[in-house]
Amino acid sequence: MAxxxxxxxxxxxxxxxxxxVLTLGALAELEAVFGAGDLAALAARFADGKLxxxxxxxIIGAGLRAAGAEVSDDEVATMRAEGGAAGFAxxxxxxxAVTFGGEP
Structure with missing residues (x-):
């Protein structure tokens, strides 16, 4: 349970x-992937809502790996979520929201 x-x-x-979960390690992974220099830049990258x-x-792959799952981003790309693309969003x-604060 989360x-x-x-x-x-x-x-x-x-x-x-x-x-x-997005641990510091997961956030560092995302900083590297998205070319963000720090957490503020990473948060700003996500704030515009254009993903x-x-x-x-x-993002989902990093969250799963940080929680202990052994899954690649390519494997995540083949997964299904209830609601399709809207479910993933x-x-x-x-x-x-739970990582950086605020409402989803």
């Missing part, structure tokens, strides 16, 4: 409930 106070969320992917499907796969929004 603990939001620790920055965790729960999402159903491929019919399985999974925990996601590609590949961006979503990277909700997962990303919730994960970013």
């Amino acid at each position: 603990n939001r106070r620790r920055g965790e969320i729960e999402a159903v992917l491929d019919g399985e409930a999974r925990v996601l 590609s499907a590949r961006d979503a796969a990277r 909700r997962i990303v929004a919730e994960l970013l």
